Amino acid sequence: MSLGSMGAAAPRSDEIWQNVPRIVEVREKTVTFKVNIRNAVSSVSELSASIVAVVTDVVRNGKPVIGFAFSSTGRPAPTTQIRNRFIPRLMAASPPPVLDMGGFDPERLADVMGTPEKPGGDAERSVGIGTMEIALWDAVAKIADVPAYKLIADRYAAGSYDQRVFCYVGCGWYGPGKTAADLRDEVQSYLDRGFTLIKIKIGGAPVAEDVRRIEAALSAVGDSSRLAVDANCGIPADQIGEYARALRGYQLRWFEEPAHPHDFKGISAFIAEYGRAVATGENLCSAQDVLNLARYAGLRPGIDVVQWNITHNGGIANAARSLRLIAGEGWSARSVVPHAGNQMSLNAASGFRLGMCEYYFDAFGVFGGFVDGIEVENGYVSVGDWPGFGFERQAGLWAIMRELAD
Numbered sequence: 056m057s058l059g060s061m062g063a064a065a066p067r068s069d070e071i072w073q074n075v076p077r078i079v080e081v082r083e084k085t086v087t088f089k090v091n092i093r094n095a096v097s098s099v100s101e102l103s104a105s106i107v108a109v110v111t112d113v114v115r116n117g118k119p120v121i122g123f124a125f126s127s128t129g130r131p132a133p134t135t136q137i138r139n140r141f142i143p144r145l146m147a148a149s150p151p152p153v154l155d156m157g158g159f160d161p162e163r164l165a166d167v168m169g170t171p172e173k174p175g176g177d178a179e180r181s182v183g184i185g186t187m188e189i190a191l192w193d194a195v196a197k198i199a200d201v202p203a204y205k206l207i208a209d210r211y212a213a214g215s216y217d218q219r220v221f222c223y224v225g226c227g228w229y230g231p232g233k234t235a236a237d238l239r240d241e242v243q244s245y246l247d248r249g250f251t252l253i254k255i256k257i258g259g260a261p262v263a264e265d266v267r268r269i270e271a272a273l274s275a276v277g278d279s280s281r282l283a284v285d286a287n288c289g290i291p292a293d294q295i296g297e298y299a300r301a302l303r304g305y306q307l308r309w310f311e312e313p314a315h316p317h318d319f320k321g322i323s324a325f326i327a328e329y330g331r332a333v334a335t336g337e338n339l340c341s342a343q344d345v346l347n348l349a350r351y352a353g354l355r356p357g358i359d360v361v362q363w364n365i366t367h368n369g370g371i372a373n374a375a376r377s378l379r380l381i382a383g384e385g386w387s388a389r390s391v392v393p394h395a396g397n398q399m400s401l402n403a404a405s406g407f408r409l410g411m412c413e414y415y416f417d418a419f420g421v422f423g424g425f426v427d428g429i430e431v432e433n434g435y436v437s438v439g440d441w442p443g444f445g446f447e448r449q450a451g452l453w454a455i456m457r458e459l460a461d
């Protein structure tokens with residue numbers, strides 16, 4: 056129940072917070088990945104992630120309700136920011152701002168965590184705030200006893216969500232001794248598991264070798280509209296045009312990250328030469344970043360794809376803000392595809408009714424993929440009906456997260 060629904064008689068100040076869930080403690084743990092794969096610009100073996108647990112004073116089945124999240128994949132763990140700034144600010148704000156659903160409002164608490172800091176330079180804080188904010192959503196969803204996607208839909212999408220979400224697999228990383236034949240077998244293994252759209256890495260080898268890799272992947276997927284490629288912004292500027300000319304004849308589903316995410320002129324020039332669908336945005340860290348990309352990079356609503364990472368872009372509330380801003384530029388939520396396939400992006404894809412969701416099956420160890428045993432049917436997965444995001448249903452990930460609960 057919100058304070059606003061408590062009736063005309065104002066409660067005494069000492070009564071106001073009596074039934075409001077409180078944050079008792081926030082715990083953070085940093086984990087280093089142990090995976091030896093690389094894309095065009097980085098090695099996964101050097102990455103790390105923050106795991107966060109927000110402990111509340113709400114007790115269910117004799118245990119406190121705890122919200123969890125992790126900082127996704129692809130950027131270093133925001134350990135210092137979380138420990139030195141965001142946890143202290145969150146705790147100082149307790150009792151927290153109140154909302155109807157379950158107790159405290161993650162959107163307002165995300166603002167609390169980012170205050171007082173200058174606008175701009177968002178990447179330094181957005182990953183940490185996004186991780187903390189999603190853990191708050193997980194706690195609120197568990198207190199309200201609803202799935203996270205439903206909470207997101209109720210708050211931001213008039214209550215409608217997608218029960219089934221289309222997923223593509225991100226794969227085809229470069230690895231020691233990995234051949235084009237190995238890549239073909241890898242792609243085939245995902246097709247055998249029920250996926251119908253596959254994305255492979257490019258830009259980490261000479262163009263001619265990447266073309267051979269694309270040909271190998273195509274020999275498995277057949278239809279080129281079922282294959283996308285991702286250069287991870289790693290193609291040298293003087294070779295971008297060469298890639299555009301070499302690949303434009305293939306009619307691939309999309310060409311991802313041809314240039315630096317803030318090089319709007321470079322992205323625009325690539326689109327002009329390549330002509331076909333382009334995707335980018337996973338490195339954006341604010342709603343303003345997303346709006347600028349939509350406005351100035353030559354992207355075409357209805358053709359191209361915007362792909363921010365839910366955690367790195369500041370969390371659920373900032374995703375809602377980003378969607379509102381680009382809607383003003385003609386973009387539908389269906390043109391947005393959240394990056395970094397995990398339970399956080401899957402719940403966001405369902406709750407915001409986004410275009411599809413990435414799925415990392417093997418690449419990031421316990422930090423990739425969805426709940427254990429999830430069925431993939433013709434490229435689609437169904438969201439579950441358990442409270443929160445569902446981290447507890449990923450045995451490998453939960454084994455790490457639960458250490459923070461004890």
Ligand code: MG
Nearest residue numbers: 285287311312
């Ligand atoms: Mg990418």
